[in-house]
Amino acid sequence: MMPLTFLQPDSMARVTAVQGGRGATARLAAMGIYPGVVVTLKRCGAGGPVIVQAGGSRFGIGRGMARRIMVKPVD
Amino acid sequence: MSEERQSGGKTGRGRIRVALAGNPNSGKTTIFNALTGARQHVGNYPGVTVERKEGRFCHGDRTVDVVDLPGTYSLTAYSPEEVVARDVIIEESPDLVVHVIDASNLERNLYLATQLAELSVPLVLVFNMTDVAQARGYEIDIAHLSELLRVPIVQTVGHRREGMEELKQTILDVANDPAGAKPATVHYGADIERELAKIVKLLKSDGGCPSVPGLRWLATKLLENDEVVREELKKQLGDPARVFSQVDASRQHLEREIGDDPEVLIADHRYGYISGACQEAVRSTVESRHTISDRIDFVVTNRVLGLPIFLLMMYLVFKLTFTLAEAPMGWTEALFAWMSKTVAGFWPAGSESALQSMLVDGVIGGVGGVLVFLPVIVLLFLAIAILEDSGYMARAAFLMDRVMHKIGLHGKSFIPMLLGFGCTVPAIMATRTLENRRDRLTTMLVLPLISCGARLPIYALFIPAFFPKRAQAPLLWGIYLIGIVLAVLLAKLLRSTLFRGETAPFVMELPPYRMPTIRSTLTHMWERAWLFLRKAGTVIVAFSVLLWVLTSYPKAPEENVRGLDPQQAASTELSYSVAGRIGHGLEPVMENVGFDWKTTTAMIGAFAAKEIFVAQLGIVHAIGEVDEESLPLREVLRREYTPLQAFCIMLFCLISVPCMVTIATTWRESGSWKWPALQLVGLTVLAYVVTFAVYQIGMLL
Ligand SMILES: Nc1nc2c(ncn2[C@@H]2O[C@H](COP(=O)(O)OP(=O)(O)O)[C@@H](O)[C@H]2O)c(=O)[nH]1
Numbered sequence: 131m132m133p134l135t136f137l138q139p140d141s142m143a144r145v146t147a148v149q150g151g152r153g154a155t156a157r158l159a160a161m162g163i164y165p166g167v168v169v170t171l172k173r174c175g176a177g178g179p180v181i182v183q184a185g186g187s188r189f190g191i192g193r194g195m196a197r198r199i200m201v202k203p204v205d
Numbered sequence: 206m207s208e209e210r211q212s213g214g215k216t217g218r219g220r221i222r223v224a225l226a227g228n229p230n231s232g233k234t235t236i237f238n239a240l241t242g243a244r245q246h247v248g249n250y251p252g253v254t255v256e257r258k259e260g261r262f263c264h265g266d267r268t269v270d271v272v273d274l275p276g277t278y279s280l281t282a283y284s285p286e287e288v289v290a291r292d293v294i295i296e297e298s299p300d301l302v303v304h305v306i307d308a309s310n311l312e313r314n315l316y317l318a319t320q321l322a323e324l325s326v327p328l329v330l331v332f333n334m335t336d337v338a339q340a341r342g343y344e345i346d347i348a349h350l351s352e353l354l355r356v357p358i359v360q361t362v363g364h365r366r367e368g369m370e371e372l373k374q375t376i377l378d379v380a381n382d383p384a385g386a387k388p389a390t391v392h393y394g395a396d397i398e399r400e401l402a403k404i405v406k407l408l409k410s411d412g413g414c415p416s417v418p419g420l421r422w423l424a425t426k427l428l429e430n431d432e433v434v435r436e437e438l439k440k441q442l443g444d445p446a447r448v449f450s451q452v453d454a455s456r457q458h459l460e461r462e463i464g465d466d467p468e469v470l471i472a473d474h475r476y477g478y479i480s481g482a483c484q485e486a487v488r489s490t491v492e493s494r495h496t497i498s499d500r501i502d503f504v505v506t507n508r509v510l511g512l513p514i515f516l517l518m519m520y521l522v523f524k525l526t527f528t529l530a531e532a533p534m535g536w537t538e539a540l541f542a543w544m545s546k547t548v549a550g551f552w553p554a555g556s557e558s559a560l561q562s563m564l565v566d567g568v569i570g571g572v573g574g575v576l577v578f579l580p581v582i583v584l585l586f587l588a589i590a591i592l593e594d595s596g597y598m599a600r601a602a603f604l605m606d607r608v609m610h611k612i613g614l615h616g617k618s619f620i621p622m623l624l625g626f627g628c629t630v631p632a633i634m635a636t637r638t639l640e641n642r643r644d645r646l647t648t649m650l651v652l653p654l655i656s657c658g659a660r661l662p663i664y665a666l667f668i669p670a671f672f673p674k675r676a677q678a679p680l681l682w683g684i685y686l687i688g689i690v691l692a693v694l695l696a697k698l699l700r701s702t703l704f705r706g707e708t709a710p711f712v713m714e715l716p717p718y719r720m721p722t723i724r725s726t727l728t729h730m731w732e733r734a735w736l737f738l739r740k741a742g743t744v745i746v747a748f749s750v751l752l753w754v755l756t757s758y759p760k761a762p763e764e765n766v767r768g769l770d771p772q773q774a775a776s777t778e779l780s781y782s783v784a785g786r787i788g789h790g791l792e793p794v795m796e797n798v799g800f801d802w803k804t805t806t807a808m809i810g811a812f813a814a815k816e817i818f819v820a821q822l823g824i825v826h827a828i829g830e831v832d833e834e835s836l837p838l839r840e841v842l843r844r845e846y847t848p849l850q851a852f853c854i855m856l857f858c859l860i861s862v863p864c865m866v867t868i869a870t871t872w873r874e875s876g877s878w879k880w881p882a883l884q885l886v887g888l889t890v891l892a893y894v895v896t897f898a899v900y901q902i903g904m905l906l
Contacts, residue, residue, distance in 0.1 A: 159279075165473065188498070188714070189712060190600075192616070
């Protein structure tokens with residue numbers, strides 16, 4: 131298990147936990163990022179927000195938040 | 206409204222009332238427009254400033270009223286949009302809810318459906334974007350899914366209006382026989398259900414408990430710790446303490462037993478339910494691959510290329526706007542010149558009256574001075590609409606998040622800022638997408654520094670009058686840039702003093718790139734341009750007249766003007782008037798920043814609306830000259846001011862006193878007079894300090 135930001139770009143991982151505040155976790159869930167879902171990291175520079183693909187949609191997620199999304203790589 | 210509501214009962218042949226729900230970017234607006242056509246009405250929900258759109262259509266022998274709910278991902282209490290959406294469903298109890306779903310992104314979109322289902326209102330699902338879903342290789346067994354979810358499903362392609370007849374027919378069918386559209390609700394598993402049952406039991410035994418939209422929903426919301434529902438029940442329940450202690454015990458119990466927040470557990474079960482249904486009814490035949498969106502994103506969100514591309518886009522937007530606007534501006538100018546002449550011609554020479562002066566100088570001059578710039582503003586809104594509809598705007602916010610974060614703002618603050626180039630008022634309203642109050646207030650307070658369309662007339666007047674052609678575009682660009690830089694600095698200051706604390710995490714959907722359709726782009730453009738026009742139509746006419754009075758009365762005594770040539774006489778008259786006196790009074794202070802009493806007088810008028818500054822300058826300089834060949838305003842300005850002064854005037858107008866409407870909007874949106882007062886005083890002081898420095902240094906050089 132590791133933070134989303136540790137993934138290689140273009141690799142897939144399953145979300146295991148979202149350690150946001152209460153509001154943030156619920157909002158991410160509503161948008162389709164919740165434990166169990168498979169996400170693809172599309173872009174993750176050295177700083178700034180990352181781009182994540184989950185289901186059919188794509189999200190920009192701030193770095194601070196992305197670090198609190200724990201994932202497990204899948205192949 | 207209330208009469209309509211009564212006649213629209215579920216049994217009669219009266220009107221059918223439908224609420225339209227859906228995620229942002231699902232094509233909800235497109236469906237709404239396709240259903241209702243031009244018969245729409247836009248207003249606001251009382252209290253909160255969330256837009257309320259209503260429309261209607263006729264099908265068969267029935268009339269259907271449609272209310273468009275704000276686009277939301279869920280129905281929690283975390284944003285005003287979500288609260289409004291569920292309040293409408295609960296309080297107005299429509300005959301049915303039509304939920305627009307992006308079929309190419311089914312599971313995420315169905316999340317909202319599970320929550321709508323719990324409100325126990327008949328539900329129709331619209332699977333929009335079926336063309337995209339097909340292209341992505343999804344095969345959806347509609348009949349099976351409809352059976353599983355126990356709701357009718359209609360497939361549509363919104364922008365091609367496919368499936369609209371079927372949708373209308375389905376709405377009628379469900380209104381006639383709602384029993385077929387009672388959606389299945391999610392079973393939350395033994396642990397949660399047990400706690401829910403306990404809460405429901407207590408609610409049932411409590412006399413004050415509201416009956417809508419059902420005890421199960423209320424219990425679920427309490428378990429999710431929904432603040433709004435909790436507050437409401439606190440007021441209504443006979444013994445709230447008894448219920449709440451059970452809720453708290455249940456929450457603690459679940460957290461201990463399963464080790465997770467009940468909210469998260471509930472969300473898990475909803476997704477579990479959805480994914481179960483989708484596994485049965487949806488097949489994906491194509492593996493996901495690199496899409497065109499991927500490739501575009503690779504370039505435009507690139508760390509090196511992203512920012513230059515963004516700046517180039519912005520430059521193109523401004524450049525195109527001004528080039529294309531040139532011709533229509535000329536036509537408008539000519540039209541108003543003709544109107545002035547025609548109206549002035551009603552009075553035979555020598556019999557000019559106060560009424561003539563008011564009509565020609567006050568009304569026509571004032572309104573004309575503003576409407577001349579309408580083409581620029583419309584084109585700017587058009588450009589913004591294209592950026593939004595194509596999907597680039599969300600990327601811009603993404604790109605800007607890093608920068609915005611540095612100055613303590615949120616990537617999403619960027620969209621209000623961009624709208625601010627059109628008009629500060631809708632921009633302030635757009636700050637509602639910011640969930641954190643500190644983020645939101647900071648954005649609101651600095652927004653007036655983003656140069657709005659109404660200030661454009663001022664630059665468009667001064668820049669060509671004082672500066673050579675090749676310097677004009679860079680100078681205009683520069684003025685805008687100064688506003689942006691000041692906004693950034695001020696935001697940083699506010700975040701490190703008044704609004705210290707964390708910014709909310711940035712999470713934003715990046716919709717796929719789409720070719721914007723002409724129809725939706727024009728609709729978006731028109732909605733904003735109309736807001737601007739309404740302002741111009743009402744406030745500006747009224748103030749042009751009021752200012753005409755202020756600048757015409759009291760009249761100077763006869764002996765003061767005797768023997769002067771008409772221009773000197775006009776100037777004497779003006780300096781004798783109320784506005785002139787105020788201008789004179791402030792002149793000693795304003796001199797230091799390059800203003801004389803005339804420009805100061807015009808500034809006073811600009812509080813009503815920035816666009817009045819130009820109209821006002823026109824009046825200030827042209828009053829009493831109507832029977833002469835009046836010199837164009839630019840020439841008069843060139844004669845009276847230096848380029849440095851012109852620059853300082855523009856600078857002061859950029860920074861100082863936001864217009865009345867902005868102040869009022871800030872007040873409404875922030876819910877306190879403190880913030881607009883701070884905005885007003887703070888920005889005026891800032892304007893004075895900055896312009897003072899520029900003018901004094903400029904004089905030395
Ligand atoms: N390909 C495709 N595009 C659509 C469909 N429906 C709407 N759109 C486009 O999707 C974009 C977003 O639609 P809009 O109605 O503004 O979405 P809203 O945010 O849900 O109101 C617009 O550019 C529409 O033209 C559809 O069925 N298929």
